[in-house]
Every structure is written in C-alpha cells, then in structure tokens.
Amino acid sequence: MFNNIRAWLALLFISSATINYAELRHIRKTDPEAKCGYASCHPTKPNMLNVHLVAHTHDDVGWLKTVDQYYYGSETLIQKAGVQYIIDSVVASLLKDPAKRFIYVESAFFFKWWKEQTPELQEQVKMLVNEGRLEFIGGAWSMNDEATTHYQSTIDQFAWGLRKLNDTFGECGRPRVGWQIDPFGHSREMASMFAQMGFDGMFFGRLDYQDKDERLMTKKAEMIWHGSANLAEKADLFTGALYNNYQAPPGFCFDILCADQPIIDGKHSPDNNVKQKIDAFFEFVTKMSKGYRTPNLLITMGEDFHYQNADMWYKNLDKLIKYANERQANGSNINLLYSTPSCYLKSLHDAGISWPTKSDDFFPYASDPHAYWTGYFSSRPTLKRYERDGNHFLQVCKQLGALTPKQSPEFEAHLGFMRETMGIMQHHDAVTGTEKQKVALDYAKRLSVAIRACGANMRNILNTLSLGSKQNELDGSKNNVLEFKTCTLLNISSCSVSETNERFALTLYNPLAHSTNEYVRIPVPDYKYIVLDHAGKRVPTQVVPVPKALIQIKHRKSSAAFELVFQATQLPPVGYKTYYIEKNSNATRSLAPTAMPKKSSSYTSIGNKQIKLTFDTNGFLSQVTADEMTRMISQEFLYYEAAVGDNREFLNRSSGAYIFRPYKNKYHFAADQVDIVVYKGDLVQEVHQQFNEWISQVVRVYSDSNHAEFEWLVGPIPIDDKMGKEVITRFNSDIESNGIFYTDSNGREMLKRQRDHRDSWYVRIHEAVSGNYYPVTAKIALEDKLARMAILTDRAQGGSSLKDGALELMVHRRLLHDDAFGVDESLNETEYGAGLIARGKHHLFVGQSHLRPSISLQALERVAQLETLLPSWRFFSNMSAFSSTQWLSKFKNMYTGIASALPKHIHLLTLEPWHHNELLVRFEHILEQQDDPILSKYVQFNVRDVLSGFNIQNMRETTLDGNAWLDEHQRLQFVPDAAGEDYNSYATFSRAAKSVHLLRADKPQLDALYSSEALPAGPLAAESNRIKRSVESKHFTMHRGGAHMHSKPVKQAQDKYLIELSPMEIRTFVVYLG
Ligand SMILES: [Zn+2]
Secondary structure, three states, X not given: OOOOHHHHOXXXXXXXXXXXXXXXXXXXXXXXXXXXXXXXXXXXXXXXEXXXXXEEOEOOOOXXXXXXXXXXXXXXXXXXXXXXXHHHXXXXXXHHOOOOOEEEOOHHHHHHHHHOOOHHHHHHHHHHHHOOOEEEOOOOOOOEOOOOOOHHHHHHHHHHHHHHHHHHHXXXXXXXXXXXXXXXXXXXXXXXXXXXXXXXXXEEOOOOHHHHHHHHHOOOOEEEXXXXXXXXXXXXXXXXXXXXXXXXXXXXXXOXXXXXXXXXXXXXXXXXXXXXXXXXXXXXXXXXXOOOOOOEEEEEEOOEOOOOOHHHHHHHHHHHHHHHHHHHHHOOOEEEEEOOHHHHHHHHHHOOOEEOEEOOOEOOOEEEOOEEOOOOOOOOHHHHHHHHHHHHHHHHHHHHHHHOOOOOHHHHHHHHHHHHHHHHHOEOOOOOOOOOHHHHHHXXXXXXXXXXHHHXXXXXXXXXXXXXXXXXXXXXXXXXXXXXXXXXXXXXOOOHHHHHOOEEEEEEEEOOOOOEEEEEEEEEOOOOEEEEOXXXXXXXXXXXXXXHHHHOOOOOOOOOOEEEEEEEEEEOOOEEEEEEEEEOOOOOHHHOOOOOOOOOOOOXXXXXXXXXXXXOOOOOEEEEEEOOEEEEEEEEEEEEEEOOOOOOOHHHOOOOOOOOXXXXXXXXXXXXXXXXXXXXXXXXXXXXXXXXOOEEEEEEEEOOOOOEEEEEEEOOOXXXXXXXXXXXXXXXXXXXXXXXXXXXXXXXXXXXXXXOOOOXXXXXXXXXXXXXXXXXXOEEEEEOOOEEEEEEEOOOEXXXXXXXXXXXXXXXXXXXXXXXXXXXXXXXXXXXXXXXXXXXXXXXXXXXXXXXXXXXXXXXXHHHHHHHHOOOEEEEEEOOOOOHHHHHHHOOOEEEOOOOOOOOOEEEXXXXXXXXXXXXXXXXXXXXXXXXXXXXXXXXXXXXXXXXXXXXXXXXXXXXXXXXXXXXXXXXXXEEOOOOHHHHHHXXXXXXXXXXXXXXXXXXXXXXXXXHHHOOOOOOOOOXXXXXXXXXXXXXXXXXXXXXXXXXXXXXXXXXXXXXXXXXXXXXXXXXXX
C-alpha cells in the first residue's frame, strides 16, 4: 500500500499571508532585580582545587511508597520519607542564610507543595529562586527513565514541568542542567533532547562499572556527547558522570537518615573529630580529583529523601567548609564552597579546556560483573503497555482540546491531570516496573482516573463536533447525545457497548497528520453484522473467532466470541470518521468463520501479494516470502530459568525487577509441536497457534498489509516448579548478520549494536545473555547485503541478537526472588489470584535490505511505527435511539482539523492548547538521513496551510520544550579534544599522580567560546537566523539531505509560516490565535 511514492506527497498549497506582529506573550522574563543563574554562583578560587558541595535530595515520584505516601510522609515503616517536610525544611534553612544553596528536581512534588503555601511564603520562595539560592535542575515532572520511555512522553513531561516553572518563576525558574542521577543507564536520545531543550549540560550517576573505571582513569568522565547521528551540533550535550553516584562521600552523610558522625568541634570535647574529618575529606577529594580534568569537583551532599531536617545537613556542611578552608592559611590548596550543578558546569566551561567526545549510549548498565540492569527493560509488561496507551490518549486529548470550537471550564483541569499523570508514569521507578506491587497498582489506578477525566472532555468535544450546526434539531440535546465511550478492555477483546447493543457507532479519531487506512477489530457476541461508513455505504467485513486461549481466561467476563473486522479507509488527518454497525439477523451462515481443514502432512501458508508466511508441519513459522525473495524465518517461544542466589556476593545475584540473570544462560523451548487452526477470509488470514497451556499466539496478515502481525498471549507463567521464568519470543533467520543488530533509542534514531562489544570502551562480559540485552522501545532489526528483518514492538521490551540472524524480545517475566537493589519484593505479578497474563503485538517486516525499487523498507517501518504508536482512537456509542438513516441525517460523521495533510514521513508530534489563545505545535521528520534515498531529505511546508482551521495571528519558534524562544536562547559551548589530545594530556597512567588535577602549564588555553550568555542574540544564537528556502512550486519541496544543510545559495523566504525540516529534525512553535 505504500508503493506509490506519490501517495506520500500530500499537496500543500503555499500562501503568503501578511503577518500581524501581535505582542508575543507567555514566556516570562527574568525579574529585573533578579540575580539567578550563573550570575549567582559563589566565586571559586584560582589555583585551588574548588570543591563544589551540592546539597540535594533525590525524591522518587513513587517506588517503595506511592507518590502521595512519599509526599505526605505516611507509611514510615516502609521508608522514612516525606517530601513536604523536605521542602518546608530546606526553604526555612535557605531563608536564614544567603550563602546556602539547594537544588530541586521533581516538579511533580514541588508544585504539590507550592499550592499549599501562603502567598507570603510563596513570595519568599520566589526571592530564593531569583537569587539563585534555590535552583531548579532537571525540572521535568519526574526524573524519567531512559530505557523504557518514548521520546514523545519525555518531551511532554519536560514541556509541562518547565512550563509550570516558567509560569511561576519566570526565567529564573528555568533549569540549565539536566540531572539524571538515578536512572539505570542513559540513552543517546535523552542527550539529544536535553540539547534541543536548550540545556547546557547534564550529570548522571549510573554507568557500567568497567566503563566508569576506564573513564576515571583516562579523565573522560566528563565529555561532549553527540546525541544524534542526524542533527549535528545542536544535539551535542556536555555530560558528566558523577564520582560517587549521587551519594555523599563515605563518612559525610549528615542526614537524620544516616549514621555517620557529625563534625564535633567542641574545643575540649573528648569526641572532637575536626582534624580526623577534614583529613578524611581531603583524602577523598584528592583521590577523586585524579579522575577529572579541571581543578573543580562536584560532590553530591544528599541522597534519597534527605533534608527532612535540613539544618542537620547544613550545620555540618557549614563546619566542613569552615574547617577545611581554614587550612588554606597553612598552604592548603583545597577550597570548599556551596554550589549547584550549574555553577559547577560554568566552572568547567570557564576552565577553557577541551573535552572528549562520545557517540554511543550508556546501555546496558552493569553495577558488577553479574548484575546487568537489563531485566527492567521488560519488567511489568502490562504496565508498560498501559503507559503507552496513556500517551496515545493524551495526544488525542490534547488535539481535540485544541480543536474544540467551545471550551468548557473543566477541560483544562482534566487535560492537566492527564499530562501530570503521564509525567509521573515516566519516572524511573514507574514505567520501568521496578516499584513495589502496591505502587504499580497505584500508578495504574491514577492512569485509569486520568483516562476517564480526559474521556469526559472527549465526549463533550466530540458531541459538539458531530452535532455541528444541527445541535438544536435534537430534543434535549444540549449536551452529550452520544456516549463516545473508550472501551478499556479491548486488550482482551471485550467492549460492553459492542457486546450489548444491536446498533452502535464507532468513531475512529486519527491523531496523525496524514490520512490512514486501518483494519479495525470489534469484539462482538455474534457474526451477523453490517457496517456502514460515514456516508451510509456498506463496508466489506469479515468475522474471526476470538482466540480460544483468550476465551478461556476465567476472569474475562465477556460475551464476545468473535471479532468483527473491516478496513477503515481514508481516515481524515487529525480528524475522525464514524461507522455505523448494526446487527443483521438475516445474514447467512456463510459469514460465520470456519477453520480451514487440518492438514498434518503439508505446509500451511497465509498472506497476500506483498508478504507470505509458511508454517511447517509442526505448526511453527518456517519461511517468509516478501519483496520477491523467500527466506528461512522461524519463530518460537522460549524461556530462561531465572538465577537464584542470596545476593551476598556478585556470583550469587538473583534475577529480579532490575536485574536479568538467567541461570547458567539456559533456555527451554516452550513447545516442540504447536497446535494450529487457520482462518482465511477476504480481509485477513490468521493462524491461531497454541504453544502450551500458557503461551498462544495469532499470526495474521491483512489483505492490504506489507508486514505480518504476531499477537502473543503469555501467562499465567507457571511457578509450581519453584522456578522463575523469563519468556522470550525469538525470530531465527538465515540472514548473515555477523553479530550486528540495531535497536531504537527511545523510539527515534536507531543505534548499531554488536554482540560482546561496546563502541567506546573495552568490555569483558561475564553474563553472555543479559550483558548483550538492550532496551527496545519500538524496533529491533538486523540485515545483511540482501535481506533485512525488523520487528516493531507495542511497548518497551528487552531484546538482543544472541546468534547471527536471530532476534529475541522478552515479553514477560515472573520471578520468585528479589535482586537486592532495594525494592525488596520478588517480581511475581498476579491478577485474580493467578499469575499475570500479558497480551501484545509484534510487527514483522522482511524484505530487501538495500535494493528495493521503491520506498525503502526502513521508511516503511518508520511509518508503520508511527501508525502503531498512534493508530486511531476508538470511541463507541450506543445507537439504540437512532436508526442508520437518522444517524446519517443528524450527525456529522466525518471531520478533519487540518486543511492539508502532511506527507507520511512528517509527523505532527504535538498539537495542544497551551496558554490562553495559544497552541503548542511540533513537527517532526521521522526519517534518518540513511533511511531512504528519496525521502530522507528536507521537507518544506506552510504551517498556515496545515493549521488553516485556526485563526492564526502569529507564530514563534521555541526550544524543544516550548518554554524559551529559540532565537534568544543560548547554550554554553564546549570544545572537543583534538585528535590524540585526550591520551597525551590526561591519561593518568602516563603522569605523576600528584599533579593529575592540575593542568599542564604548557597546555594552551583554547579560544574562549564561552560567556555566550552575555552576548546578544545574533550570530551565536542557536538557530535564530534559520534560513528559509524559496518556494519552488505549489507542492511542498524536498531537498537533498546530508551534511551540507545550507551550502546552496538560498533566498530568504518572506513567509515565516513556511518551515523546513531535515531528517530527524523536530521544530517547536507557539502559535498565537486571534
Ligand atoms: Zn530514584
């Protein structure tokens, strides 16, 4: 269906409208009196080792306790942690002494606290922020995970957190530094996003222990991270690995939660320990300084939920600083100061030296030779899927919230709640599955409430849109004539509206900016239905039985034994189409699905003209034909036996919520014979496979599809044998992949992986399976010169290629032991008294790797990735009150919110109501430079044509988060090492230890690119004078991609609404409405 390139090229008519330069509002400036940011840093001392003490607290937005339990400080027997007390206490301490500094990270907690404060205290806190004494770092709603999160959700939760900070504090509330101190490994895409959001740098805590050793030894713990293979310097981020995760040096934890001795300075006290403490501290910093390049060190003074009694920390820090700095009179060259990560970063910047670079990511993370944190890539598979549903509905809710002709007072609160809930879901103990069971249930409950709240908005808005001008014709029709209900149990093929009504409507809302065709499946109790499209025309249908294994789930209370399938065509972009579905008792028996006769002696095939799948006599997939070639491809389910140990030494590590550790790397086949039933019809062909009592699958190919779908159903994973199990699906092929495979980074760029290898450091892997696992948020692939195989996932999963030609993905895990990283529970999820059952989909693409005559397979995969991430949202309405004729005449059954569709590889990433009379809009080019020879090029279009339904007054480009003007925002620049410089200048093993933290005197200072803050917007501004290309035709234009973005002569376009996107580029705008 994608063969015709022209089908991609939606027409975009370019208009040149006059622009009203209305006053641009709503990004707040700095208070003129304020002295925040780098200007508020305490000075460092030249020729000394400056030790930046960073007072901080790490407040998980749920982990062992729920978000609210952490905030209010309840359930102290689980953990003594109350965030409200922390902020109360810190603010009081800061107000007493202008020298003190504190950083705060999680906006979810901060704004909960803020709302409860008196206006007087709020003013005092604003003063603290304006003076840089209280500084926001990170600033997103939560400190998001980086392996299992999708970039759309990460951007959203930063946009919302930073917006609340800007609304409340103006520019002084804007964080300059990312602070990812606890996530379990770090993605390259996250670095790219931080850079595009305008952050100057980022610090983190966890990296592989071998990588860390090597980096400290060679002074490469701080670096310039190239965040993108497509976006050049604008995705570069200065990044630093912290020395001691985020903890205080041993012996210097002064919190009420710690047991270290305070600094006892009573002159005659028998316990006086000043000398001993300062000696120990100096020993620590001297050792630490050997790992870093400049005479500055960042020392984290705090930990999880510290500072509930801030004075205790500060009193001891005051003494530490005082007694340490007193030694300077006697020749000490160590200088301690209250600081923040951004002040530390500024010192690094001002040192004027060069830095190493890095282009790979920090996955997987191992904390010791047998603890690979690769289990959480797959832990809690149903929560991970639910989170993805949440993102899907949030986008629908935002779009319809922007499109509604009539605002209602509750809309904003409901949408805000959904945004905030999704922000919480991104936390590194939420979507990761590393929280306690009760906390996981709390997250799921929050999300279900948020979906209901947004659902109320949707019902209201869709009624308004579908009644249109006919609103008054209907009796009692003031509000909500139709239900527009979301069936949340479609994942188990159940929906009360379609099961209990003989007449109902299905409204398909398409959140993509191109029109789509989609196969729809509706759970129904019978097989006799007719489906009418928006114009009353009958649509071809097919009925298939709900898989037997699903019917047999005891707690599935549903009368739906069938799924009614039809193809919804030409779903309007950013709009909806409604179908009318009616029971038709006259239908003949021939509509009933019948299984193909069983053939035990020959092969079975399903497929269409584009792709054909063959199953062997044992019921396994055996080959795939696509792109005029046939490859041996099989698929099977296996499980690893989870390692069990007492966790007292590395070798005895158990597999757990964080850690994946298969016992002796042994796997077991789920079945050697698969029972299959085959259904074939005009719309879809399906093979229903039963592997064993707890694993089944439906493999299907729709008649118009270029790929195959594998819908797996796994669980309850049996544990009668007292063995934890980690279940994988594995696709084996004859593709000669040579140890190389590819996984996505947060759903965007693909990263090359090589078995038993890391790109930027030498690795010794002691866990052959889990040490080769990588996070798969959306896609895993491999190829050789001829063929390519890719699998799209519907949620985050761990995956790998452990032998050439094979790809595996972990779909479910059930464990009986804890891995001793704090959660203190085994990951043994149950529902309705039995082990949790999970259901999900994989999309398999097979084809020519390079020689396709038309669009590349990679490009087709990208579009499918988008269409599976954001398919149409299904709204069901009971139609008992309206016959099909009445329905046709009374309702507007098709609607689009945009005037011109975008090409399929341009994604309307964001369309949401922002401040009053404002929209926040993001456009994204979803292809990488290498994806497709024709489509991986610049695309140009006019925003006004796309959003022509809106009365646009003005538009201005922002950073990726939407809270700073792109042409005004500047980032600190860092200079990369010249070739060879890193080794010669910094490798400690080549130098005398006593001089390591001091730079060589003969090392020339690099030309200062710094202090760009002080420069006016202009030549150095990040993107201020982005050149617009001239309009070549009435169609949108595409230009060749590659490194020479603006090398050709270009004309300055007159129309600011005419924008251009290069491969992988995202551009963000605030659009002002009249
Ligand atoms: Zn944490």
